[in-house]
Amino acid sequence: MKAAIIGGTGYGSIELVRLMKKHPHIEIGTVVSNSHAGAKFSENYPQLSNIVDPILEAFNPDRICQENDLVFFATPSGVSSKLVPPLLDRGIKCIDLSGDFRLRSSEEYESWYKHTPVSEDYLNHAIYGLSEIYAEKIKTANLIANPGCYPTAAALGLIPILKSNLADLNTIIIDAKSGVSGAGRGLSLTSHYAEINENLKAYKLGAHQHIPEIEQTFQDETGHPITITFTTHLVPMTRGIMCTMYLSLNENVTTDEIQQIYSEFYKYKPFVRVRSQGAFPATKEVLGSNYCDIGLHFDARTNRLTVISVIDNLVKGAAGQAIQNVNIMNGWDEQTGLEFIPMYP
Amino acid sequence: MKAAIIGGTGYGSIELVRLMKKHPHIEIGTVVSNSHAGAKFSENYPQLSNIVDPILEAFNPDRICQENDLVFFATPSGVSSKLVPPLLDRGIKCIDLSGDFRLRSSEEYESWYKHTPVSEDYLNHAIYGLSEIYAEKIKTANLIANPGCYPTAAALGLIPILKSNLADLNTIIIDAKSGVSGAGRGLSLTSHYAEINENLKAYKLGAHQHIPEIEQTFQDETGHPITITFTTHLVPMTRGIMCTMYLSLNENVTTDEIQQIYSEFYKYKPFVRVRSQGAFPATKEVLGSNYCDIGLHFDARTNRLTVISVIDNLVKGAAGQAIQNVNIMNGWDEQTGLEFIPMYP
Amino acid sequence: MKAAIIGGTGYGSIELVRLMKKHPHIEIGTVVSNSHAGAKFSENYPQLSNIVDPILEAFNPDRICQENDLVFFATPSGVSSKLVPPLLDRGIKCIDLSGDFRLRSSEEYESWYKHTPVSEDYLNHAIYGLSEIYAEKIKTANLIANPGCYPTAAALGLIPILKSNLADLNTIIIDAKSGVSGAGRGLSLTSHYAEINENLKAYKLGAHQHIPEIEQTFQDETGHPITITFTTHLVPMTRGIMCTMYLSLNENVTTDEIQQIYSEFYKYKPFVRVRSQGAFPATKEVLGSNYCDIGLHFDARTNRLTVISVIDNLVKGAAGQAIQNVNIMNGWDEQTGLEFIPMYP
Amino acid sequence: MKAAIIGGTGYGSIELVRLMKKHPHIEIGTVVSNSHAGAKFSENYPQLSNIVDPILEAFNPDRICQENDLVFFATPSGVSSKLVPPLLDRGIKCIDLSGDFRLRSSEEYESWYKHTPVSEDYLNHAIYGLSEIYAEKIKTANLIANPGCYPTAAALGLIPILKSNLADLNTIIIDAKSGVSGAGRGLSLTSHYAEINENLKAYKLGAHQHIPEIEQTFQDETGHPITITFTTHLVPMTRGIMCTMYLSLNENVTTDEIQQIYSEFYKYKPFVRVRSQGAFPATKEVLGSNYCDIGLHFDARTNRLTVISVIDNLVKGAAGQAIQNVNIMNGWDEQTGLEFIPMYP
Missing domain, CATH: 3.30.360.10 (Dihydrodipicolinate Reductase; domain 2)
Structure with missing residues (x-):
């Protein structure tokens, strides 16, 4: 299974890469960064040299859907509300690590986030991805609103x-x-x-x-x-x-x-x-x-x-829980690829 | 005015030295450390070389009272309860930065601190040195129980x-x-x-x-x-x-x-x-x-x-408030020698 | 393959555990800590609760050799020089993360480490485990002196x-x-x-x-x-x-x-x-x-x-290189179990 | 003596304020920040509330010279080369904490700093302010190029x-x-x-x-x-x-x-x-x-x-040495106002 990442130069994205690289069933597909399109991933993150080093691409929903089976959004507030709809329309599943789909009330979203809320047609598809509590709903979701940290x-x-x-x-x-x-x-x-x-x-x-x-x-x-x-x-x-x-x-x-x-x-x-x-x-x-x-x-x-x-906050509070949700959506053991032992000291 | 410090190698002591060195009316007198008696202060704290560098001494109440007008205790729990009484008996004022004289109830002290409490004869002399609240009582105190951080x-x-x-x-x-x-x-x-x-x-x-x-x-x-x-x-x-x-x-x-x-x-x-x-x-x-x-x-x-x-915690929560209390006890402006501007960044 | 760890409560040991847990061919065997024998590993390292939690044991060379195929030493200087010989005598391979077997000159060892050097009979078996440089010798070694950080x-x-x-x-x-x-x-x-x-x-x-x-x-x-x-x-x-x-x-x-x-x-x-x-x-x-x-x-x-x-320093400078050496000794790809992506940020 | 500070919202400036506040002979005069003119100092640095809180002003050479006896520049490279000349022309002494006047060769300056160098007429007035080495020249200087950290x-x-x-x-x-x-x-x-x-x-x-x-x-x-x-x-x-x-x-x-x-x-x-x-x-x-x-x-x-x-770096490497130079220029003891004891821990 191939997964795209939108928002390729942020910490959420880099952590998705770290975790996905160890996942037996998910492969890193397209990595999108409009601001750095054309650059190699390692230009921003030299620690990934020789490990995983895709060329960053501009957002192109057709291309993303052709080449990937799944899309992660690791974008700032106000972005996925615009970019998720064209992808959902094309039938690809999305996991949104931002807050754009978490609140069921558009008014609440607008009042706290100061962005225009997504249309309710799409908002209604979102399942809140608190894995331990909502696993049943997550199993069949097309769009996961991954919880905040x-x-x-x-x-x-x-x-x-x-x-x-x-x-x-x-x-x-x-x-x-x-x-x-x-x-x-x-x-x-x-x-x-x-x-x-x-x-x-x-x-x-x-x-x-x-x-x-x-x-x-x-x-x-x-x-x-x-x-x-x-x-x-x-x-x-x-x-x-x-x-x-x-x-x-x-x-x-x-x-x-x-x-x-x-x-x-x-x-x-x-x-x-x-x-x-x-x-x-x-x-x-x-x-x-x-x-x-x-x-x-x-x-x-x-x-x-x-x-x-x-x-x-970057694992269970973001990228790790996102992958846990993908595991649940696919019927895999929820620990798949996530058996990282805490690094101490 | 000369002030002795008991507990000369801890952080409370070093902070008292830093502050007293800038105080116009207090001079550093005897510095007591039973464990390091005979050593120069700067052996433990090289940053004080060329600035202030007394020889550490063993605890000797007579000598302390002869050569100082005031005694600060910057000792661990359970020490000042033993060493303050012989000094009070000799008529010298004491400021205790430890917890030994803060609780009016001996039972409470024993239960929380796991040390033998001081006798009530001495405990009754202690004034709780929260400067902003108890200035009136501090003015005439012989023994200050300086508050915890x-x-x-x-x-x-x-x-x-x-x-x-x-x-x-x-x-x-x-x-x-x-x-x-x-x-x-x-x-x-x-x-x-x-x-x-x-x-x-x-x-x-x-x-x-x-x-x-x-x-x-x-x-x-x-x-x-x-x-x-x-x-x-x-x-x-x-x-x-x-x-x-x-x-x-x-x-x-x-x-x-x-x-x-x-x-x-x-x-x-x-x-x-x-x-x-x-x-x-x-x-x-x-x-x-x-x-x-x-x-x-x-x-x-x-x-x-x-x-x-x-x-x-080391200034208003310990040494700074101790000196503020000495200012109050002596009728000096309570800011005397304490006008340190926060160091930022 | 089962590997024992001697020195079970130090950072070298905990890092060996973190890495070995992800290694496909090595299993954690006996964990020895003379000072904490009888305690569960997680009493010192609660982050390992529910993951790996052996009971710490006292050093017993017979038992270690019966139940393990390999021994890691993550002990302070002066320990493995005493404990490696009885294990080598029993025919088990040892990887020493301390400095006891690194210097070929006993005099140099004694002069820099201030410990009694091991007898030359054993010292001569040690291969310096700088993996990238000495892989050929490491392949057939019985005793690896794992390099310092x-x-x-x-x-x-x-x-x-x-x-x-x-x-x-x-x-x-x-x-x-x-x-x-x-x-x-x-x-x-x-x-x-x-x-x-x-x-x-x-x-x-x-x-x-x-x-x-x-x-x-x-x-x-x-x-x-x-x-x-x-x-x-x-x-x-x-x-x-x-x-x-x-x-x-x-x-x-x-x-x-x-x-x-x-x-x-x-x-x-x-x-x-x-x-x-x-x-x-x-x-x-x-x-x-x-x-x-x-x-x-x-x-x-x-x-x-x-x-x-x-x-x-704890991976390539200690536990990681130790496992890399075990990979080389066993003819496995040297990256086996070590494909950790740097954690950033 | 009143001293102006140009570059009022940077770390050099805030450190000058911290040190000058304790100096017996220097008073803080005009504080200039073109980008924050009109704001109170404490809006950027709340730790100075109730202590020193001037209104930031725009750069006005006449006003600065009327109201101050001395000017400190704590500005980024390329600023003081433009703003020092009008002040020197008006006869006020300047201490520049930036690198604009440190190199005697204009070519070197341009090649390393990538800014247009100041005219040599002004450059020739600059004395390199390494206090311990050039005290004699500093005594009579009108313009100090304060050394880098x-x-x-x-x-x-x-x-x-x-x-x-x-x-x-x-x-x-x-x-x-x-x-x-x-x-x-x-x-x-x-x-x-x-x-x-x-x-x-x-x-x-x-x-x-x-x-x-x-x-x-x-x-x-x-x-x-x-x-x-x-x-x-x-x-x-x-x-x-x-x-x-x-x-x-x-x-x-x-x-x-x-x-x-x-x-x-x-x-x-x-x-x-x-x-x-x-x-x-x-x-x-x-x-x-x-x-x-x-x-x-x-x-x-x-x-x-x-x-x-x-x-x-902010004291002897910047603001402290600048004040030490002012002490030397005025014939005061070079330690005046600088007797800060290192803060430890």
Whole structure:
């Protein structure tokens, strides 16, 4: 199976290449970059010399569909909403790593992303690709809206307790921290080394575009509209996301019961690892891998649960989950080609 | 005025030296390190060659009192509880940067610190040295229990709203993040470069010794017993603490009103800077300085306030506040010798 | 084929595990750690939970030989010299990642390493495992002395020009830089985060134990005794080595000719990539992979050549080259199981 | 004395502000930024809120001369060559931190900097501001060409041995390493956090614009034309420069003699600290300070000397030396306002 990549010079794209190169059933096909068409991939990424080095091409939907069986979009917001439709019309399956197809409400999209939303005809085809939760729908999807990095960590961390009926749904606070690669390869003061190194900063309080995505998922899973408090921080590291999440429980439970709820929930999900009681995951423990690791702390004094979840934002938070979804769509074992061991140290 | 430093080879000590060297009224006196007695200071810290280079001495209370007017303790937990009493008995004032004199309850101390508490005779002399809040008591104190780094950032960030009667005191969550220097110069896997770099980890959930210190201060300020949720994270940077704090308000207020409460509260406190609405401080913006910068975000959807406070853990969180307290004790302007501009970048 | 690992809690060991897990022909067998015998591997390395989690065992040569076909040593200096002999006596092949068998002269070993050298009976069996250069001898070896990290980068970078007869052998200067993981997981001030972060330091000038190893290789390859100037620096990063190397040429040549010499020399060596003229490799471009990337700059004004070579110290500089050697010993393609793409960013 | 700053939003400017704020005789006057005229300084640098917060102004030579006694230029290459002349014509003294007035040869400037050189009428007024070496000329200068960061570290490290007549002047190799702040606050992939962090890269081999500056100084000091080999590396840290320098000696000497040469040379230079034999400076040991620390290693086997010098690129390599020069120009003690102790850790 051949897969095209649209958005060939960004971090999402380079990570897709790294992962696909080790996948037994997927071959790298067309790589599209309108801004660098004609250049060799290794001109931007010399580390790929002698390994995989396609010539970047301009976007041409006919050619893409002739030469590929699948298309990944690793483009900035506002691009795939324009480029996915001509491909879907030609009958090729698309996996979109951007946010353009994640929100079911066009108004919400426009309000948070400040781009014109895609027409609902296409939006309705999109399946939200949170692999562990929506595998059934993903199997038959033509268009996957691959989840955002923060929403992946947040949803995998909270869904088990939200579905348990133990949680007070009005008390959800997500204190999220991310490495810098999540903002992509584009240039801005907030990715300037001297501004970020030895620094920790909070950003976009109450204004992050992942807020409606998380709330939509929580509503889908609980049947209730949910309003979260969500704070994002930029941490001086390249990869990694941690969500430290707080919520009150509305019944007396024990730590053991909560551990049990999570272990049960993820029993058959190889990429989610629930740490044993008293142990908490660090971002480096998933570096370069598709794992989401979860730690739990229940404080009986306040009846409040703290959940910590970590992922590699470029793998489980982007390219890895995209490939996991392709595995599911094709009926392959979902771990196929994704058995990367975290790189440590 | 001559000041002795006990604990001469740790980071607290080196920072006291950096700050005192610029202070117009304090001179560095005896520097005590039992483990390195006889060595020159610069053997451990070559950056001080040609600047200040005392010979380290063993602890000798008589000699210390003869040659100094003041004693700083920058020692690990469990040391000053033994060494402060003989100095107080000799009538010299002490500033303790460790936790030994911070908790008024001996039982609490023993339970969180796992050391034998000091006798209550001495404990009763200790004044908690949160400069902006307890200046009046500090003025006449003989023994200052200098606040911990997290408690300083947390207390300065929350006290204005806690005292406003607007806060629901049962909803306080403090998500705290610290650089590695807070753990001192001792060796452990959690300060090993390869384990910390490119990593973010949560630690000591529900078990951090700063929990009772923060709760004690909040109780003092509100008159109510308060139970907080407190999570600490280790961030891959050397200096800096950020507390991201959440609490629900029990009345409808506006963002403007909250900004006003904070601005009023800190109007005459030169080291606390309240950011304007929509702006949030980063740790690097206080690096090397004695500032505590505070940002505020109120979400009317949830009636929940988010407060972000940052300090340099070694300055306002340790040596800087210690010197600020000495300024207050001596009737000097509290900024004396502390007008360090944050080093940026 | 089953392989044992001796030294199960260090970084060399963990990297062997990461790589072996992806190798189609090697299975992880016994993992030995005398200090942690009885513990699960994941107690020290939670990132391996659910992936590979052997129980650490004490060193028992009979048991090791019964249950394994091969033994890797990832132990500190002075250990394998004692533990390899009983294994060799029992007929099992050993790959030693430490320095104990690298120097042919026992006196040199004792003088640089300050340990008792192994008896010459065993030392004589050791083949220096610089894969690209000594593949023929490696094929039939029973004991591989796997090269040091700096010596690998230095030798691969300079051997082509040294063997060309163009170099003035008295002018070799190697300015080497390494990330912190090269010093292992042991605790010391020089791996303390707060001491290393935002810092660059030179260390062991004229005293690094890799000096005789490099000189021995250069003598082997040129037939002349060679004395190098070698400076090592600690860089605030976890992985990666760069050697910036200088030497004078004794004839007029062109940059093209030098590029040609290197390209020819490494034509059939898949793990060495010679950058095109004017391009220079960065350590991140080999991160997590077994590549050694080389860049060349010739200055006709001074007739001096600058060679830059980079490796991941834990892969090509340790575990990766060890597995490459096992591939060679077994007649497998030398890339087997090592086709890791550099992780970027 | 009032000093204007031209180039008000870069790192050179912000560092001038940090240092001038502590200077007893210099006051911050006009701050010019054509691109941000009208904005408050703290809009770009919130860490200066409540401390120093001038309104940025457009460049107006009359106004500048009326309201200031001195002008600092912290502008990119190609700017001060245009803006200094109208100021010099009006009789105000200028300190230029850029490279526009450093090279005496207009052809060299044009060839390395790719900008139109300033007319020789003005160029001839420029005194090269390497404080420790050219204090006599600096005293009476109207225009200071403040040295580059690498040239400062290189020249202070090598001049003592070059002037000793012991050095073989054809063998000078400078392996230089810098933190990222040296490249300024402008945006480029080479200052993007995710590209720099956990990475070490060489750049501009044989093409760095500091080569002719260093060679010019060495020629001035030795009377011989000198050609150096100069390699620059980007290190994942914010501040700090280290030059590791190699040269052959043409006579037999002892390490003691070399230590003696350096100690004598810098006997009355408070900002240069020569480490004792066997000790080597790290960049963090000068962080935030105006020191240049030097370590020496002589290898009798090869008759080759290794010199290591470190500076903070923004202090001794830019703003600090600029103020040191102003001190010299005004007959003040050269340490005035510059007694910053290195910040450690």
